[in-house]
Every structure is written in C-alpha cells, then in structure tokens.
Amino acid sequence: MLERMWRGEFVQAKKREIREGIRREYDKIKEDWDALKIGKEKNDALPEPDQTIKENYDKAIESKTKDSKQLQEQIDQLDKESQELNELLKGYREGLELLKTIINV
Numbered sequence: 001m002l003e004r005m006w007r008g009e010f011v012q013a014k015k016r017e018i019r020e021g022i023r024r025e026y027d028k029i030k031e032d033w034d035a036l037k038i039g040k041e042k043n044d045a046l047p048e049p050d051q052t053i054k055e056n057y058d059k060a061i062e063s064k065t066k067d068s069k070q071l072q073e074q075i076d077q078l079d080k081e082s083q084e085l086n087e088l089l090k091g092y093r094e095g096l097e098l099l100k101t102i103i104n105v
Contacts, residue, residue, distance in 0.1 A: 011085060
C-alpha cells in the first residue's frame with residue numbers, strides 16, 4: 001500500500017512539474033499575443049496602414065491563439081488527471097488507516 005502511495009505521489013509531482021512548464025509556455029505565448037495585438041493596433045492607427053503588415057499580424061495572432069488554446073487544453077487535462085490522482089491517494093490513505101486498525105485488532 002505504501003509503495004502505491006509513493007508511486008502516486010511521485011507521479012503527481014511529475015505532473016505538477018510538467019504542468020508548470022506548460023503554464024510558463026502558455027504565459028509566454030499570451031505575452032507574445034498581447035505584443036502582436038498592440039503592434040497591429042499601432043499599424044491600424046496609421047493614416048495609411050500597411051496591409052501586408054496587417055495580414056502578417058493577423059496570421060501571427062491567429063497562430064498564437066491556436067497555440068494558447070492547445071496549451072490550455074493540456075493544462076486542463078493535467079489538472080483533471082491530478083484531481084483523479086488526489087482522489088486515488090485519498091483512497092489509499094483511508095485504506096491504509098483501515099488496514100492499520102485491522103492489524104492492530
């Protein structure tokens with residue numbers, strides 16, 4: 001039982017580590033997206049905006065939006081898996097306590 005708990009805690013720690021890496025990447029993409037949005041707004045504010053630059057900004061913004069959605073889905077999946085693992089570990093802890101009471105009887 002203890003080995004299962006240790007294994008579960010190890011897996012959970014690894015999932016947290018992976019999630020943190022993905023979250024950092026997500027934050028970076030959001031910063032890039034914000035910068036692109038500001039650049040596009042500045043180009044659009046010009047008396048004669050450059051259409052080629054506008055198209056490039058639009059493509060880059062679309063790409064960053066797609067990337068951020070994919071990363072958000074990965075984060076959500078890892079959160080779900082972590083929650084399931086928490087429930088499993090909680091069950092192991094309760095089982096261990098029950099096992100201790102049975103052995104001590």
